[in-house]
Amino acid sequence: MSRYHAVHEPEEKLEATGDATSCVARGRPPLSVRFIASSQLPTRWGLFVAHSFVDAVHKEHLVLTLGDVAGDEPVLTRIHSECLTGDALFSQRCDCGHQLRSALQQIGSEGRGVLIYLRQEGRGIGLHNKIRAYGLQDCGADTVDANLRLGFSVDAREYAVCGPMLAHIGVRRLRLMTHNPAKTNALTAMGFEVVERVALPSGRNAHNAAYLDTKAGRMGHVFDLVGENAGAEQ
Numbered sequence: 001m002s003r004y005h006a007v008h009e010p011e012e013k014l015e016a017t018g019d020a021t022s023c024v025a026r027g028r029p030p031l032s033v034r035f036i037a038s039s040q041l042p043t044r045w046g047l048f049v050a051h052s053f054v055d056a057v058h059k060e061h062l063v064l065t066l067g068d069v070a071g072d073e074p075v076l077t078r079i080h081s082e083c084l085t086g087d088a089l090f091s092q093r094c095d096c097g098h099q100l101r102s103a104l105q106q107i108g109s110e111g112r113g114v115l116i117y118l119r120q121e122g123r124g125i126g127l128h129n130k131i132r133a134y135g136l137q138d139c140g141a142d143t144v145d146a147n148l149r150l151g152f153s154v155d156a157r158e159y160a161v162c163g164p165m166l167a168h169i170g171v172r173r174l175r176l177m178t179h180n181p182a183k184t185n186a187l188t189a190m191g192f193e194v195v196e197r198v199a200l201p202s203g204r205n206a207h208n209a210a211y212l213d214t215k216a217g218r219m220g221h222v223f224d225l226v227g228e229n230a231g232a233e234q
């Protein structure tokens with residue numbers, strides 16, 4: 001059972017409850033995420049509702065919902081980290097753009113679901129550093145060593161902001177579209193119930209195959225469900 005309580009007043013500061021004490025105990029201020037506004041967002045896969053939030057470090061995140069997602073019925077959910085090159089510029093270096101479209105398409109075909117768009121470009125190191133990392137990969141490094149050579153961790157993301165945002169829309173049980181166990185583990189640790197991991201085709205192609213293999217081989221990503229590497233792009 002999630003420790004977060006849903007609130008729906010606009011501009012309402014969504015405080016993490018329950019683990020706030022443990023946050024303070026760990027020397028970290030309680031996480032706060034502020035709901036700002038919502039609107040309709042028509043897409044080719046359905047008429048979503050966009051809910052905007054800002055976190056304690058002023059990052060603006062967006063949650064898209066389709067249908068009535070509140071309640072105990074598990075919700076098809078995608079936690080998607082921002083990737084400008086993949087999501088908006090059709091890069092074939094990664095699987096993000098293909099995954100974003102596939103996730104929205106799957107939610108649209110079910111008529112109910114959530115996409116959380118987290119402003120975590122470059123696995124949390126930002127766009128400039130991701131391009132620097134790509135430059136190192138152009139010279140033979142893999143995506144793990146490139147981050148390390150730049151002085152970053154392999155993956156600088158954390159998912160705590162998802163807690164208050166999911167609570168805001170009344171989601172407690174999820175069917176999560178991911179290959180990344182870190183996402184499932186983070187949601188479970190926050191008290192959410194991930195009842196199922198759902199395959200998300202990654203659009204494997206000649207340009208991202210090594211990247212996908214490194215994620216599987218060195219980052220613990222799990223590509224074991226039928227269809228996860230399907231949808232290969234030519």
Ligand SMILES: Nc1nc2c(ncn2[C@@H]2O[C@H](COP(=O)(O)OP(=O)(O)OP(=O)(O)O)[C@@H](O)[C@H]2O)c(=O)[nH]1
Pocket residue numbers: 079080081082083084094095096099120121122123124125129130133134143147177178179180183215221
């Ligand atoms: N630093 C860095 N970030 C990358 C690289 N390629 C993609 N990214 C970023 O990685 C994030 C997406 O992470 P992925 O590993 O593709 O997928 P995931 O979200 O961890 O896992 P899934 O839920 O299975 O998609 C986005 O923020 C991308 O900008 C890279 O080579 N280096």
Ligand SMILES: [Zn+2]
Pocket residue numbers: 083085086087094095096097
């Ligand atoms: Zn990407």
